[in-house]
Amino acid sequence: MEILNKLKILTDAAKYDVCASSACSQSNWGSKGFGNMSRMGVCHSFTPDGRCISLFKVLLTNQCINDCLYCINRKSNDRLKTCFGERELADLFIQFYKRNYVEGLFLTSGIYKNSEETMERMIKVIEILRFEYQFRGYIHLKVLPGVSPGLINKGAVLANRMSINLECPTTNKLELICPEKDFKHDLIAPMLSMKKIIKNDKTKIPAGQTTQMIIGASGENDREIITTSAWLYQKVNLCRIYYSAFIPVNQASNLPVKEPVSLKRESRLYQADWLMRRYGFAFQELPFDQTGNLPLDFDPKMAWAILNLDKFPIEINKASYRALLRIPGIGEISARRIIKLRKDFHITSLEELKNIGVVLKRAVNFILIKGKYFGQASFNNKILPILGENSLLPNQNQEQLAFAL
Amino acid sequence: MIIKFKDKFESIFYAVLYGNLTGYYLSSQNEPDDLFQAEEFIEIERLNWKEILDQHNQKFGKINWFKNQDEQFRQFKNTIELALRHWKQFKYKLIIETIRQALKFGLIYVNNKTSNEAKDLLNLTGQVKSDIHRALGFIRFIPIERGKEKFLLAYFEEDSQVGDLVINNFKNKYFGYNLLIKTSKTVYFLYQHQLYQLATNKFDLQITKDNFDKFWEVFYQANFIPERKNTKLAKKLIPKKYWSWLKEGQIINQVDKNLI
Ligand code: SF4
Numbered sequence: 001m002e003i004l005n006k007l008k009i010l011t012d013a014a015k016y017d018v019c020a021s022s023a024c025s026q027s028n029w030g031s032k033g034f035g036n037m038s039r040m041g042v043c044h045s046f047t048p049d050g051r052c053i054s055l056f057k058v059l060l061t062n063q064c065i066n067d068c069l070y071c072i073n074r075k076s077n078d079r080l081k082t083c084f085g086e087r088e089l090a091d092l093f094i095q096f097y098k099r100n101y102v103e104g105l106f107l108t109s110g111i112y113k114n115s116e117e118t119m120e121r122m123i124k125v126i127e128i129l130r131f132e133y134q135f136r137g138y139i140h141l142k143v144l145p146g147v148s149p150g151l152i153n154k155g156a157v158l159a160n161r162m163s164i165n166l167e168c169p170t171t172n173k174l175e176l177i178c179p180e181k182d183f184k185h186d187l188i189a190p191m192l193s194m195k196k197i198i199k200n201d202k203t204k205i206p207a208g209q210t211t212q213m214i215i216g217a218s219g220e221n222d223r224e225i226i227t228t229s230a231w232l233y234q235k236v237n238l239c240r241i242y243y244s245a246f247i248p249v250n251q252a253s254n255l256p257v258k259e260p261v262s263l264k265r266e267s268r269l270y271q272a273d274w275l276m277r278r279y280g281f282a283f284q285e286l287p288f289d290q291t292g293n294l295p296l297d298f299d300p301k302m303a304w305a306i307l308n309l310d311k312f313p314i315e316i317n318k319a320s321y322r323a324l325l326r327i328p329g330i331g332e333i334s335a336r337r338i339i340k341l342r343k344d345f346h347i348t349s350l351e352e353l354k355n356i357g358v359v360l361k362r363a364v365n366f367i368l369i370k371g372k373y374f375g376q377a378s379f380n381n382k383i384l385p386i387l388g389e390n391s392l393l394p395n396q397n398q399e400q401l402a403f404a405l
Numbered sequence: 406m407i408i409k410f411k412d413k414f415e416s417i418f419y420a421v422l423y424g425n426l427t428g429y430y431l432s433s434q435n436e437p438d439d440l441f442q443a444e445e446f447i448e449i450e451r452l453n454w455k456e457i458l459d460q461h462n463q464k465f466g467k468i469n470w471f472k473n474q475d476e477q478f479r480q481f482k483n484t485i486e487l488a489l490r491h492w493k494q495f496k497y498k499l500i501i502e503t504i505r506q507a508l509k510f511g512l513i514y515v516n517n518k519t520s521n522e523a524k525d526l527l528n529l530t531g532q533v534k535s536d537i538h539r540a541l542g543f544i545r546f547i548p549i550e551r552g553k554e555k556f557l558l559a560y561f562e563e564d565s566q567v568g569d570l571v572i573n574n575f576k577n578k579y580f581g582y583n584l585l586i587k588t589s590k591t592v593y594f595l596y597q598h599q600l601y602q603l604a605t606n607k608f609d610l611q612i613t614k615d616n617f618d619k620f621w622e623v624f625y626q627a628n629f630i631p632e633r634k635n636t637k638l639a640k641k642l643i644p645k646k647y648w649s650w651l652k653e654g655q656i657i658n659q660v661d662k663n664l665i
Contacts, residue, residue, distance in 0.1 A: 004619065004620065004623055007624060008626075008627050011623070011624050011627035012627040012628075015627065016630070033580070034578065034579055034581055036580075038541075040538070042542045044543070045542070045543075045625060045651070046639045046642040047625070047628045047639065048639050048657050048660040049630050049631075049633035049634050049635050049638075049639070050638030051628075051633070057628075096620070098579075099546050100545055100546050100557075100575075101545065101621055247630070247632045260632060340513055340516075341514070341519060343513065344514070345513075345514065345519070355518045355519055355521065357518065
């Protein structure tokens, strides 16, 4: 098959893996040769759906022995199957990189024959890049399910980041949509191997490990997803979890869910994840409703604030960094600026806060500036205008909300 | 009387101090001076800066942040140097006013965007940074080889004057290559680790595209997920000014019209 056709098929089949980050502060790959690492990550283009293209993200092959119900590459799908040669792929990538189309390589694959053999071939591609081309730029290597610790270690020497996709939050849910995969043995065990490697040798996998979950394919709720995420961050030291809203690309009749999942749900999960990772929120504090899902009408921080009105309003000139981060409309940058400024000044006006970067529309009802409240009416009435008539708040908290209203 | 300064942090800083002492008007050497043609001017570069600082210290009190030159100072200096690269002329007004505020209220006040002028100045700096960042992503090189020498050539349209910073950023990425970036005004040429800047009209080089474009096009289109279509966002992220050499513009338009 012509290389252009292979590129088309094997890119198209890799696009549902949403990880696009290319940021890495340190290189594990010498100083000779070409290619470098960017601390910030660089977007080289944006797709018509608005996603950043920073990596040359392709499959080595779209052939797969497995039959995961949601996956476009599953063996029972009647699609054209193809495969890059190792050298062919390495050469093609270098052409993209030289022209500044991409910031690095993201190599993934269907499972051809078995995980071990396919992974060996993926590693071969990277060896060509590292040893023959002396490429010292960014490489993200996908780990295939059930691969042995020895091969993971081999990849860990060569790659900047590695990941294995968990896809579902629990064993039961995985069984529903990926019948051939064993949650603990095929997915969690390789993650723990990577954790051990990173802990023992800082030069290996310097950009850490990540994972991805498909949202909504197995009928799971947000609480199940976030519970697993919290565990992965705490126990496996993952640096990032990606959430990809399920898009039905197959006609599999036994898929538990057949409708596409809203992008809003995906975005709420990212926000909740961010609150846990960066804003010091405990998992238990996240505002799940009775069905175990995050509210769609409000972002989780606003929902949390509304459900915890007794903790507001907060005096901007006195609150700790952590407390500032809990105010809707105040992010990490503006919280840091407030803390710095307060060393020499008192913040006296809404305009100052706006200049600093606070989103006043969201924050104004939850703050005091030098004891003065600028929100609407009395504090107890203040959330009325925010809520709107059709808002659905978590049922279990209706009583609490009634008090506020 | 007008105090003329160069587009450098120290030059503007001392010009502001001298302006505080004398009440004279300040103007950049790069500003069109039709308005003040009849006015006499002093070049700040020709004056004794130490004397200006001493006099300023005596009259208005010591400027501790200038003496200490700590992290806050570096941040402030960096902000001003980046803002000077912006193409808008009103940057000078903002820079001068922000330095005056820094003298009055300290660096923390301006570095954290507390006043409207400081906020506007930092926004200008943000635009310059964004120009650099976009250049790093959107520049497309054409590789050519001449004997043993390898070259990467590109065309890029710069708004702010950032070409030298951009090419320096590529230095490590393309170690072993000579780099040339042509803009409508300037050619930036990194040849054997040395950076040269030439006027474009004095440099006769046409950059012709090779046919690797088609690989990019295929790759780009294959990355699109129709179910997530959001061309409005894509157009915002790849502003129209880049469309003259990025194929993406045409493709996004076709997606818009449901042709893809
Ligand atoms: S193992 Fe991976 S590539 Fe194969 S069907 Fe499952 S998800 Fe798809």
